[in-house]
Amino acid sequence: MDYEIKGKDIIVSEADLDLDETLDCGQAFRWKKIPSDYECTYTGSFFNDKLTVSQTSKGSFIFHDTDENDFISKWIRYFDFETDYSELKRCFSEEETLAKACRFAGGIRLLRQNSWECLISFIISQNNNIPRIKGIIDRLCGHYDGRFPEINELSEENADSLSYLRSGFRAKYLEDAALRTASGETDLDAIASLPIDEARTALKKVKGVGPKVAECVLLFGMYRTEAFPVDVWIKRVLAKYYPDGFPEFAKSNAGIAQQYLFHYIRSISGQSE
């Protein structure tokens, strides 16, 4: 990945990235496509660091109004630019279905998100659809002046005071997640570095966090690339293409492979947005 500074912007060329595929594929819920003269432009946040980023018709990227320090300390990491996705896809493509999935949506990258935001977001995601998940998170952040609430802010609320979210039965789970996290009983930073099975167990102590949500927090919020969230779509992939189990060679990066497969199966089922 190469970048250059151009005025108040940072220009990135030859990144293995497609903004539509990466920012609107169901791993993050706060990026919004806005009108622009570029191929596409999104505005959003890494927790509460805001960014507007454009993709040009030539496949380069403009990180608007950011300086080199911010780019290096925040955005290189968030977009996982330190990982060679061409190499990853080459590895995945040893297997036929994965090869197709990589060809179909090769511009997906794993976003290295904030663990707290992921915990809350994926609790909201359970038995829900992506547009409504976005709506609930929108109302949540709207309540905090467009920011994602800090742990101590959300821990002051309860299921009743969260009714404005219209999150249904999930509100009591949000209350529990905020209380446990605020008290330190659930220490997300500590969990992030635990052996993965211990991390799973610790996360699932939060009410409303089961196997799927725990995997999502591990993968998207703690960069545990071996975590493998299994939702209704991935269940279909596993049943149809991997009846004997997911290929061993891809397991250390199974979560990233899962991203390509999720996008692929939804597209061939006609269910992508």
Next chain:
DNA sequence: CGCCAGGACGCCC
């Protein structure tokens, strides 16, 4: 009216 959505819980056996 029904069914489904990036599921988890509680209860049953």
Next chain:
DNA sequence: GGGCGTCATGGC
């Protein structure tokens, strides 16, 4: 340990 009804809300 696995199976099943239930849990809000909203779009189709």
